[in-house]
Amino acid sequence: DPEFTSGIDRDHCTFSSMGTNPYFPLLPGMVLELEGVDQDDEGEDVEVSATITVLSQTEVIDGVVTRVLREEEFEDGEIIEISHNFFAVCRETGDVWYFGEDVDIYEDGEVVSHDGAWRAGVDGAQAGIQMPGSPMVGARFFQEIAPGVAEDRSEIISLDEMVTVPAGTFENVLEAFDTTPLNPEDGDQKLFAPGIGLIVDEALELVEVTFPPCMPDATTHCLNGGRFRVTAEWERPNGTDGDANAILASSDAGEFWFFNPNNTELLVKVLDGCGTQFNSFWVFAAGLTNVDVTITVTDTESLETRVYENPLGTDFEPVLDTQAFATCP
Structure with a gap:
């Protein structure tokens, strides 16, 4: 043996x-x-x-x-x-x-x-x-x-x-x-x-x-210890659209690809800022795209949701929301 x-x-x-x-x-x-x-x-x-x-x-x-x-x-x-x-x-x-x-x-x-x-x-x-x-x-x-x-x-x-x-x-x-x-x-x-x-x-x-309230799958990240459900959708100029594919998750951050698994288009992270002056959970996102992107983040404890959108034809503007969820313990 x-x-x-x-x-x-x-x-x-x-x-x-x-x-x-x-x-x-x-x-x-x-x-x-x-x-x-x-x-x-x-x-x-x-x-x-x-x-x-x-x-x-x-x-x-x-x-x-x-x-x-x-x-x-x-x-x-x-x-x-x-x-x-x-x-x-x-x-x-x-x-x-x-x-x-x-x-x-x-x-x-x-x-x-x-x-x-x-x-x-x-x-x-x-x-x-x-x-x-x-x-x-x-x-x-x-x-x-x-x-x-x-x-x-x-x-x-x-x-x-x-x-x-x-x-x-x-x-x-x-x-x-x-x-x-x-x-x-x-x-x-x-x-x-x-x-x-x-x-x-x-x-x-x-x-x-x-099972936990957030279950990661092919299109879903569960971030910040699994508390926040994160998904994204995209749309091209010709009208084709779809769900972003979730890859490479860590505890606080996750990546998405849209058209090719070898080409990461989006990174989203949810951070615990409860011990700071903001007393909230933060949402940061960065993209390498100019297509229409809609990011949806849901706090599975409070059921509050935040939606962030990048308009079609616009270079992705970073999301730096340090007051996203005022749902600290």
């Missing part, structure tokens, strides 16, 4: 704290609820559950702005672990990188240890690959590279499973098998559904998924 890939060069990546990897979407506000029945050390049945939440929070780990994903685990309704995991997406490949986790282990409602905690860049730890952007059967890779602390690794077994769980039936499910050299006898089957993420983790099965 091939070795598990480690020591991957990340210098080719431009990282984003948001992303739409089909098997591991990083969309703030997305929540997965999983439940099941497992056995404890005495062989007794216990009800287990987990809540996985993609937070609006980011954190810089080893020089990279990562998205924080909180995982809460319960046995018979009592919390046993809370972890805050740090992920970022390579924009060039779609790979989701894992930069570490903070761990709180609980007993009787009290934190008793932080076993398994690690951060890339500390004590020789390195970021690993959580989920490839283009997964292939047989791919083997380290997810955690923290020697002696956390060394989870994964192998992709299948990409075409059909799986039914309480939340529904899913096709083209990715099956992975996770192991660790720290405990070679242990293994963990995981199943991931396109557009959802984790649906089975051993005894745990997905029972409910909550």
Whole structure:
């Protein structure tokens, strides 16, 4: 069998704290609820559950702005672990990188240890690959590279499973098998559904998924931590028109192309200016075009909308709206 890939060069990546990897979407506000029945050390049945939440929070780990994903685990309704995991997406490949986790282990409602905690860049730890952007059967890779602390690794077994769980039936499910050299006898089957993420983790099965109010797609950016929905439309002098195509999103900014995917026409960003004298969210935009452009920005919390238009035949005038949304907390 091939070795598990480690020591991957990340210098080719431009990282984003948001992303739409089909098997591991990083969309703030997305929540997965999983439940099941497992056995404890005495062989007794216990009800287990987990809540996985993609937070609006980011954190810089080893020089990279990562998205924080909180995982809460319960046995018979009592919390046993809370972890805050740090992920970022390579924009060039779609790979989701894992930069570490903070761990709180609980007993009787009290934190008793932080076993398994690690951060890339500390004590020789390195970021690993959580989920490839283009997964292939047989791919083997380290997810955690923290020697002696956390060394989870994964192998992709299948990409075409059909799986039914309480939340529904899913096709083209990715099956992975996770192991660790720290405990070679242990293994963990995981199943991931396109557009959802984790649906089975051993005894745990997905029972409910909550989608964020803004879902990025081919024509939509979700900016500033996913709060603001941004779309654009264009019209040529001959009357042809269309929706702008959304590409290369980061947390706060996104690009659009109109006529050719190799030719970016528009950049829009939404910034948090709530701590400034303006006390508002800002909208900035720049274009490399003179066609008619209509940009629509919606705050999914307040449902307020701002529309910005560049007239046909006019060189695009930059948008510098520092009072766009007076909807600060």
